[in-house]
Amino acid sequence: MGQTKHTGRIRLPARPDPRLWVSRVPFGLGRIKPHHIRDTMKVVWENRDSLPYAYRILTQGVCDGCALGVSGLYDQTLTGPHVCTTRLNVLRLNTMPAIKPEQLHADIAELRKLDSTALRKLGRLPYPLLRQKGDRSFRRISWDEALDRIAAKIRSIDPKQLAFYLTARGITNEVYYAAAKAARFIGTNNIDNASRICHSPSKTALKRSVGIGASSCSYKDWIGTDVLVFWGSVAANNQPVSTKYMYAAKRRGTKILVINPYREPAMEGYWIPSIAESALFGTKLADDFYQVNIGGDIAFMHGVMKHWFDMEEERPGSAIDHAYVREHVNGYEELREHVTGQRWELLEESSGLSRERMREFARLLAGARSGVFVWSMGLTQHRFGTDNISQVANLALLRGFLGREHCGLMPIRGHSGVQGSGEMGADPFSLPGGEFKEEDITRMESVWGFPIPRWQGDIVGVSLENARLPDDHERRLKVFYTSGGNFLETMPDPDFVRTCLENVELRVHQDIVLNTSTLVDAREEVIVLPAMTRYEQPGGGTSTSTERMVYYSPEIEGPRAGEARAEWLIYGELAARVKPEGDRLAAFREAAAVREEIARAAPAYDGIQHLQGKGDVFQWGGAWLCEGGVCPTPDGRGRLIPVELPELRKPEGRFFATTRRGKQFNSMVFGEKDPFNGADRYDILMNPQDAAALSIEEGNAVVVYNRNGLMHARMKTADIAPGNVELFWPEGNVLFRKGVYEPEAGIPEYNTDVVVEKAETYHALKDTRYVEKRMEELELDSPG
Numbered sequence: 001m002g003q004t005k006h007t008g009r010i011r012l013p014a015r016p017d018p019r020l021w022v023s024r025v026p027f028g029l030g031r032i033k034p035h036h037i038r039d040t041m042k043v044v045w046e047n048r049d050s051l052p053y054a055y056r057i058l059t060q061g062v063c064d065g066c067a068l069g070v071s072g073l074y075d076q077t078l079t080g081p082h083v084c085t086t087r088l089n090v091l092r093l094n095t096m097p098a099i100k101p102e103q104l105h106a107d108i109a110e111l112r113k114l115d116s117t118a119l120r121k122l123g124r125l126p127y128p129l130l131r132q133k134g135d136r137s138f139r140r141i142s143w144d145e146a147l148d149r150i151a152a153k154i155r156s157i158d159p160k161q162l163a164f165y166l167t168a169r170g171i172t173n174e175v176y177y178a179a180a181k182a183a184r185f186i187g188t189n190n191i192d193n194a195s196r197i198c199h200s201p202s203k204t205a206l207k208r209s210v211g212i213g214a215s216s217c218s219y220k221d222w223i224g225t226d227v228l229v230f231w232g233s234v235a236a237n238n239q240p241v242s243t244k245y246m247y248a249a250k251r252r253g254t255k256i257l258v259i260n261p262y263r264e265p266a267m268e269g270y271w272i273p274s275i276a277e278s279a280l281f282g283t284k285l286a287d288d289f290y291q292v293n294i295g296g297d298i299a300f301m302h303g304v305m306k307h308w309f310d311m312e313e314e315r316p317g318s319a320i321d322h323a324y325v326r327e328h329v330n331g332y333e334e335l336r337e338h339v340t341g342q343r344w345e346l347l348e349e350s351s352g353l354s355r356e357r358m359r360e361f362a363r364l365l366a367g368a369r370s371g372v373f374v375w376s377m378g379l380t381q382h383r384f385g386t387d388n389i390s391q392v393a394n395l396a397l398l399r400g401f402l403g404r405e406h407c408g409l410m411p412i413r414g415h416s417g418v419q420g421s422g423e424m425g426a427d428p429f430s431l432p433g434g435e436f437k438e439e440d441i442t443r444m445e446s447v448w449g450f451p452i453p454r455w456q457g458d459i460v461g462v463s464l465e466n467a468r469l470p471d472d473h474e475r476r477l478k479v480f481y482t483s484g485g486n487f488l489e490t491m492p493d494p495d496f497v498r499t500c501l502e503n504v505e506l507r508v509h510q511d512i513v514l515n516t517s518t519l520v521d522a523r524e525e526v527i528v529l530p531a532m533t534r535y536e537q538p539g540g541g542t543s544t545s546t547e548r549m550v551y552y553s554p555e556i557e558g559p560r561a562g563e564a565r566a567e568w569l570i571y572g573e574l575a576a577r578v579k580p581e582g583d584r585l586a587a588f589r590e591a592a593a594v595r596e597e598i599a600r601a602a603p604a605y606d607g608i609q610h611l612q613g614k615g616d617v618f619q620w621g622g623a624w625l626c627e628g629g630v631c632p633t634p635d636g637r638g639r640l641i642p643v644e645l646p647e648l649r650k651p652e653g654r655f656f657a658t659t660r661r662g663k664q665f666n667s668m669v670f671g672e673k674d675p676f677n678g679a680d681r682y683d684i685l686m687n688p689q690d691a692a693a694l695s696i697e698e699g700n701a702v703v704v705y706n707r708n709g710l711m712h713a714r715m716k717t718a719d720i721a722p723g724n725v726e727l728f729w730p731e732g733n734v735l736f737r738k739g740v741y742e743p744e745a746g747i748p749e750y751n752t753d754v755v756v757e758k759a760e761t762y763h764a765l766k767d768t769r770y771v772e773k774r775m776e777e778l779e780l781d782s783p784g
Contacts, residue, residue, distance in 0.1 A: 002403070002621055002622030002623055002624040002625055002626075002627035003622055003627060004622050004623045004624060004627060005619075005622060005623060006076060006218055006220065006549075006619050006622075006623045007220070007623070008076065009074075009075075009076060009077060009078055009079045010077070010078060010079070010220065010223065010248070011078075011079050012078060012079070012080065012244075012247070012248055012251070012275065013251050016276075016277035017251060017277075018281075020247075020250055020251075020283050020284050021277070021281035021282060021283070021284070022269035022271075022281060022282030022283065022284055023281060023282055024281060025281075026280050026281070027271065027279070027280060028271050028282055032265070032675070032676065032677060032678045033265075033271055033282075033675065033676065034085065034271070034675040034676070035675070036085060036271070036273040036279075037273075039085050039088070039089075040085070040088060040273075043085075043088040043089065043091060043092070046092050047091060047092060047095050049095075049097070050095035050096075050558070050559065052558075053094075053095055053556070053557075053558035053559060054091055054094075054095050056556050056557065056558060057091065057094055057095070057535050057556055057558075058072070058073065058083065058087070058091070059072050059073060060072055060554060060556055060614055061534070061535050061553045061554070061556055062416065062534070062543055062551040062552070062553035063087050063416055064087075064090055064094070064169075064170030064416050064417075064533070064534055064535075064543075065084070065086040065087040065089075065090050065416055065665060066084075066086055066087075066238065066239040066240075066241070066413070066414055066415065066416060067239075067412075067413030067414065067415055067416050067417065067418065067419060067543075067544075067545045067546045068082075068219070068239055068241045068242060068545060068546065069416075069543075069545030069546070069547065069549045069551055069617075070082050070083075070087070070241060071551050071553070071614075071615055071617065072614065072615065074615075075219075075241070076218075076219075076220075076547075076549055076617065076619075077218070077219045077220050077223075077244075077245060078244055078245070078248060080274065081274060082241045082244065082274060083241075083274070084240035084241045085240060086238075086239075086240055086665055089665060089668075089670045090170075090665055090668075093120070093170075093512060093513065093533065094533045094535055095558075095559075096121075096123050096124055097123050097124065097559070097561075098123050098124050098125070098126035098561050098562050099122045099123040099124065099125065099126065099514070100122075100123070103122050103123075104122075104125075104126075104129070104138065105137050105138055105139070105140075106137060107136050107137055108131070108135075108136055108137055108138075108519060109136075111514070111519055112516075112519050115516065116486060116489060116515045116516050116667065116668070116669075117668070117669050117670075119513065119514040119515055119516065119518075120513045120514070120515070120668065122513070122514065123513070124512055124513060124530070124561035124562070124564070125511060125512060125513060125514065125528060125529075125530035125531075125561070125562075125564070126530060126561055126562030126563060126564070127140055127141075127530060127562050127563040128140070128141050128142065128143055128145070128146035128527065128528065128529055128530065128563070129141065129527070129528040130145075130146070130149070130525060130526070130527055130528075131525065131526045131528075132524065132525040133521060133522065133523060133524055133525065138528065141527075143563065143565070146527050146529060147570075147573055147574055147577050148577060149506075149525075149527060150479075150481070150506070150508055150527060150574060150577075151574060151577035151578045153478075153479055153505070153506045153524075154186060154479055154578050155578060157478045157479060158474050159186060159187030159188040159453065160188065160190070160455070160474050160475045161474070161475065161476055161477060161478040161479065162186065162187075162188045162190060162477075162478070162479045162481070163188065163190035163191070163192075163458065163460070163463035163466075163477055163479070163480050163481070164179060164183045164188070164190065164191040164192070164426075164481045164482075164483075165191070165192050165193070165460050165463075165480070165481070165482040165483065165485055166179055166191075166192075166193045166194070166421065166426050166482075166483040166484065166485075167193070167194045167482075167483060167484030167485035168193070168194040168195075168415030168416070168417060168418035168421065168484075168666075169483075169484040169485075169511075169512070170416060170417070170533055170534045170543075171417055171418075171421075171483065171484070171534070171567065172417060172420075172534050172537065172541030172542055172543055172553070172568075173417065173420040173423075173424050173541070173542045173543060173544060173550070173595075173598065173605075173608070174537075174541050174542065174568045174591050174594040174595065174598075175483070175541070175566075175567040175568045175571070176193065176417075176420055176421045176424035176425070176426040177424040177425065177426075177432060177568070177594055177597070177598050177601070178567070178568035178569075178571040178572055178588060178594060179191065179426050179483065179567075179568075179571045180424055180425030180426045180427075180431070180432065181425070181448060181571075181575075181586055182571040182572060182574060182575040182582075182586050183426075184425075184431075184444075184448070184450075184452045184453070185448070185450055185575050185579070185582055185585060185586040186574075186575060186578050186579070186582075187453055188453070188457065189428055189436070189452075189453055189455060189456065189457030190428065190457045190458050190463050191425075191426055191427065191428060191457060192426070192427060192428055192457075192458075192459055192460035192463070193418065193421035193422065193426045193427060194415060194418050194421065194485070195418050195421055195422060195427075196459055196460055196461070196745075196746060196747060197381075197460075197490060197491070197747060197748060198376075198377055198380060198381070198413075198414060198415075198418075198747075199376075199377075199380055199411050199413065199418075200380070200385075200742075200745035200746060200747050201379075201380045201382075201385030201386040201388065201389055201742055201744065201745040201747055202375070202380055202389050202411035203411075203422060203745070204386045204389075204744045204745040205385075205386045205387075205388075205389030205390045205393065205744075205745075206389065206393065206409065206411070208386075208390065208639065208641065209389075209390050209393035209394075209397070209638060209639055209640075209641060210393060210397070210402065210409070210625075210626055210631045210633070210638045210639070211626075211631040211632040211633035211638075212625045212626065212631070212632060213422065213423075214411075214419060214423075214548050214621070214625070215408065215409065215410040215411060215412075215546050215547050215548060215625075216402060216403065216408040216409045216410070216624060216625040216626055217372060217407065217408025217409070217410055217547070217623070217624055217625075218408075218547045218619070218623055218624075219242070219245050219546075219547050220623075221372050221405060221406045221407065221408055221623075221624075222245045222246070222248075222249045222254070222372055222374075223245060223248045223249045223252055223254070224249070224252040224253075224254065224370075224405075224406050225249065225254050225370045225371060225372045225406035225407065226253075226254065226255065226368035226369050226370045226371060226406070227254070227255050227257060227364065227365060227368040227370070227371040227372075228246070228249055228254050228255070228256045228257070228371070228372050228374065229256075229257045229258075229259065229371065229372070229373050229374065230256070230257070230258045230259070230260070230267065230286075230374050230375070231259045231260075231297065231373060231374070231375035231376075231378065231379050231392060232259065232260055232297065232375055232376055232377065232378015232379040232380075233260075233374055233375050233376035233377075233378060233379075233412055234260070234264045234266055234267060234376075234378075234660070234661070235267070235374065235376075235412060236264070236266035236267050236270050236285065237264070237266040237267075237661060237676065238376070238414050238661060239412060239414065242412070243270045243272045243278075243283070243285065244272055244274065244275065246270075246283075246285050247272055247275060247278060247283050247285075250283065250284070250285070255287045255288075255364070255368075256285055256286050256287050257286065257287060257288050257289075257290065257361070257364070258286045258288070258289045258290070259289075259290045259292055259297065259300065260289065260290075260291065260292070260378060261291055261292060261293065261294050261352075261656075261658070261720055261721045261724045261726070262291070262660065262685060262718060262719065262720045262721075262724075262726055263289045263291060263718075263719040263720070264289075264676070265676040265677055266676045267285050267286045267289075268284070268285065268286055268289075269282045269283065269284050269285060270282065270283055270285055271283075290353060290357060290361060291352070291353070291719075291720070291721040292351050292352050292353055292721065293350065293351060293352035293648070293656055293721055293723065293724055294656035294657070294658045294721075294724050294751055295350075295382060295384075295646060295648050295656060295751055296350050296351040296352050296353075296648070297351075297378075297379060297388055297391070298350075298384065298387060298388060298391050298643055298645055298646060299346070299347045299348075299349075299350035299351035299645055300347075300351040300353055300358060300361075301391040301392070301394070301395060302339055302342050302347055302391075302643075302645065303342075303344075303347045303348075303351060303353070303355065303358035303362075304358055304361055304362040304365065304395065305335075305339045305362075305394065305395070305398065306339050306340060306342055306344075306347070306358075307319075307358060307359045307362035307363070308320060308362055308366060308398065309336055309339060309340050311362070311363075311366060318366060319362070319366040319398075320398050320399070321398065321399055321400035323400075324397075324399075324400030324629060325397070325398065325400075327629060328397075328400075328629035328630070328631070328636075328637050328638055329397050329398075329637055329638045329639070329640055330635070330637050330638070330639050330640065331639055331640035331641065331642075332640055334640070334642055335394065335640040335641070335642050338642035339642075342645070346645065347645075350645055350646075350648055352721050352722075352723065352724075365395070365399060366399075368399070370401065370404075370405070370406035370407050371396070371399060371401040371406075371407060372401070372406065372407060372408050372410060373392050373395070373396055373401070373408070373409055373410065374410045374411075374412050375388075375389065375392060375410075375411060375412070376411070376412050376414065377414075377750070378658075379392070380411075380745075380747060381658075381747060381748070381749070381750040381751065382646070382742065382747075382749060382750075382751055383646075383740055383741070383742050383743075383749040384646045384742065385742045385744075385745060385747050386742060386743075386744035386745050387643045387644070387646070389411070390641045390643055391643050392409065393409060393638070393641075394640050394641065394643070396408075396409055397638045397640055398640070400629070402626050402629065402638070403624050403625070403626035403627045403628055403629050403630070403631075404624060404627070404628070405623075405624070407624075408624065410546065410547075411546070412546050413545070413546040414666065415666070416543050416545070417543030417544060419544040419545065419546060419548070420542075420543060420544035420550075423544065423602060423604070423605070424598070424602070425444075425601075428456065428457030428458060428459060429457075431443075431444045431452075432444060432447075432598065432601035432602045433601055433602030433603055433604065433605070434602075436456070436457075441454065444601065447597070447600055447601045448585065448586075448601075449585055450581075450585050450586075458475070459741070459746035460487075461491065461739075461741060461746065461748055462741075462746075463477050463480070464477065464480070464487060464491070464497060464500040464501070465500060465738075465739060467480070467500045467501070467503040467504045468499070468500060468503055477500075477503075477504055478504065478505045478506065479504070479505065479506045479507075479508070480501075480504045480506075480507050480508070481507075481508040481510070482507070482508065482509055482510065483510045483511070483531070483567060484510070484511050484512075484531075485517075486515040486516060486517045486667055487500075487501065487517055488501075488515075488516050488517045488520070489515075489516065489517075489667040489730040489733070490666075490667055490730060490733075491733065491738075491748060492708070492733055492736030492737060492738050492740070492748055492749070492750065493708060493709065493733070493734070493736065493737065493738035494730075494733055494734060495709075495734075496738045497738075498520060501517060501520045501522070502520055502521050502522065502523070503523060504522050504523065505522065505523045505524045506522060506523075506524055506525055506526075506527065507520075507522045507525075507526050507527070508526075508527045508528075508529060509526065509527070509528045509529070510528075510529040510531050510567065510570065511528070511529075511530075511531055512530070512531050512532075512533060512561070512564070514528075529565075529570060530561060530562060530563060530564040530565070531564055531565065531566075531567050531570070532560075532561075532564045532565060532566050532567065534553055535553065535555065535556040535558070536555065536556075536558075536560055536561075536564065536566075537555060537566040537567075537568070537591060538555055538566060538590070538591060539555065539590050539591025539592055540552055540553055540554040540555050540591060540612070541553055541591060542595065542608060542611055544620075547619065548619050548620050548621050548625075549617055549618075549619045550605065550607070550608055550611065550617060550618055550619070550620060551611075551616075551617045552611035552612065552613065552614070552615075552616040552617065554613065554614050566591070568588060568591065568594055569588070571586075572586055572587030572588050573587065575587060592609075592612070595608045595609045595611065596609045604620040604621060605620060607620070626638070649753075650723065650753050651753070653755065654753040654754065654755060655686075655690070655723055655724060655725045655753065655754055655755075655756060656723060656724045656725070656751065656752075656753055657704070657724070657725050657726070657727065657732070657735060657751065657752050657753065657754040658724075658726055658727075658750065658751045659726065659727055659728060659729035659730075659732045659733070659750060660685075660726050660727075660728060660729065661728070661729060662674035662675075662679065662681065662728050663675055667729075667730050669681070674728075677716075677718065679716050679718075679728070680714065680716075681728050681731055682711075682712065682713050682714060682728070682731060683713060683714050683715070683716040683727075683728070684702060684704055684713040684714070684715055684716065684725050684726070684727050684756065685716055685717075685718035685720050685725060685726040685727075686715055686716070686717060686718065686720065686725050686756070687717070687718070687719075687720050687721065687722045687723075687724070688717040689722055690722055690723065690725075691715055691717055694756065694757075694758070695758070696715045696756070696758055697715070698715065698716065698717055699714055699715065699716075700714065700715050700758055700759075701713075701714055701758070701759035701760070702714065702715050702756055702757060702758055702759055703756075703757050703758075703759050703762040703763075704725070704727065704732075704735065704754050704755070704756050705735070705754065705755055705757075705762075706735055706752055706753060706754045706755060707737075708734070708735055708736060708737045708738075708752065709734035709735050709736075710734070710735075711727070711731070711732065711734050711735060712759065713727065715756075725754065725756065729750075733750075735752055735754055736748070736749060736750055736751075736752055737749065737752065
């Protein structure tokens with residue numbers, strides 16, 4: 001933990017800087033780019049029936065979009081108002097009226113014709129619903145009947161056959177905490193959250209490398225650092241407000257570097273709507289792109305460190321901060337021996353970059369006095385995600401970029417509040433304020449006043465797969481209780497996931513809207529519970545941003561959706577119905593009581609109990625974790641970890657494939673066209689030379705397939721590393737293999753190798769012998 005406190009907002013320069021302009025043509029006319037004014041007007045029109053309420057949400061509430069922590073229209077980094085299209089797009093979820101009864105109770109076959117976007121637009125869930133096996137529609141039930149049915153079913157099964165999941169849909173710390181407490185009280189450790197499929201490797205890797213489970217620095221440290229590096233992160237697309245921080249950093253002379261297979265247009269230049277000169281002429285963000293292969297980051301970082309060790313041979317101290325390493329780091333010699341033994345040919349082949357390009361990056365970092373490394377799912381969503389992040393930590397430790405101003409390691413979050421999910425204990429490997437270890441279990445038993453089961457809970461992917469175990473298996477998933485989320489659109493192999501959902505006896509969907517997974521059959525019944533948004537919860541709620549800022553978001557006066565209830569309240573009521581003593585041991589009467597208990601259960605959150613008004617905020621851990629180089633590890637030192645190169649076999653004629661986000665917020669799609677490159681949801685981004693080699697022209701219909709699945713798409717050329725392709729998420733999830741999880745953190749693998757063929761060729765040759773031969777080749781050639 002650090003001692004230095006965050007020093008507050010800073011001002012942007014008043015005078016413009018034409019050197020950073022993308023173009024002198026006003027508003028980027030004629031370019032493919034977001035149209036912020038048009039999009040804002042569209043949002044105003046969509047919310048025309050609740051404009052005063054929408055305005056109060058924007059000006060009083062904490063953003064329920066990305067995790068930059070904008071409270072009202074202000075954050076803790078820069079002066080001036082902030083608002084982005086992501087937040088505006090999510091706004092309608094909070095203001096729209098309830099679904100009309102004739103739509104809500106329509107034949108299930110008619111509802112299944114709608115995708116999640118159309119279902120979302122129907123409106124809010126107004127009251128509890130029940131659909132038993134064989135029913136053609138949902139029927140309305142009371143809260144008492146809904147909770148009694150769920151509780152009775154839970155009492156009839158082994159607690160190991162029950163699993164909870166919480167998404168990050170504006171969910172507050174109070175909800176995560178209440179759910180974690182209720183789950184353990186009921187007797188299950190099968191509770192997981194949305195970070196499992198985004199940043200779980202970040203927490204795991206940072207814990208083992210430097211002893212922390214969150215960003216070590218603040219956004220303010222971007223502004224004035226010598227080098228700001230984005231690894232597999234398109235912050236301009238996924239966290240648009242961050243472009244203001246990048247603009248401020250550029251004005252201070254910071255170099256911005258991007259390591260990504262695709263030269264993302266959003267990171268090359270962006271028209272920032274809340275900065276006049278940028279809104280007019282755009283701002284050049286990235287100074288350079290290092291276009292690694294998908295999965296080639298570890299090799300690239302090995303190459304950087306190998307150059308550093310060569311530089312040290314020529315001139316000691318030219319690349320490594322030896323004073324920092326000597327005083328604060330273990331494992332230097334082991335890492336040096338491991339890295340210097342790597343072969344350049346293999347590093348170049350795996351990374352997709354030349355030895356010279358790696359030297360260029362190495363020298364740039366070696367000449368920097370400070371640096372902040374930011375990453376996201378381009379690094380984490382691999383079967384070696386934890387090693388990816390430990391490799392980033394290795395670079396930071398060797399340069400001493402930790403625990404001081406303008407330095408740090410930052411896993412940038414895409415959800416408002418998801419940082420708090422594991423810290424509140426809604427995780428099979430965590431309890432509030434700690435891990436799932438005996439000392440933490442004992443500590444929390446004294447806080448909660450009831451015993452906690454000692455067995456290890458499952459991650460959500462394994463829980464879902466457990467629905468296909470034999471009926472008498474002790475871990476067969478029989479009750480799945482999910483607060484938000486849609487696994488049909490977030491997990492690999494959606495068809496397999498559907499069979500898992502169908503094999504659960506009782507599924508509970510606690511949500512604010514319908515989605516496609518809500519409509520899937522269950523063995524016995526599906527119960528739907530209407531939840532309040534964060535702005536409706538009595539007593540308000542808190543969320544934790546990427547930079548560990550804990551914000552208070554007040555209850556906001558406005559319309560309410562039928563019988564919707566606060567989610568922290570629902571979990572307590574359920575616990576009380578499963579076991580009578582739950583009313584005393586696991587339920588809360590008011591939100592302030594939840595915060596009082598959080599302060600006792602999670603020591604870092606001491607202070608949350610004092611948050612009670614608009615704009616109230618504190619940052620746990622101070623401005624910098626590991627301040628002064630002292631890490632919260634047993635010996636106070638960071639650990640350099642030798643990381644093995646992952647096996648990335650790509651047989652002749654294949655492409656590495658991954659996904660990217662378009663005009664969307666996670667799986668919620670808000671447009672069919674990507675505003676940064678004009679791509680359609682079913683376009684595949686391909687290097688022009690690769691396309692020419694296959695005689696595929698722009699717009700040609702193609703078939704993308706492997707042994708996992710098949711997808712029809714259209715080819716769109718893009719500045720992407722040769723041998724790599726990108727598809728949109730979740731449309732491309734059909735190509736990813738089920739059941740492949742990173743061994744340390746349990747994140748699913750969202751990368752694979754694929755064949756791309758012209759559709760006319762594929763279908764012309766699609767006789768039995770051709771398909772069998774191709775699939776046999778895939779089985780033989782693809783890595784497991």
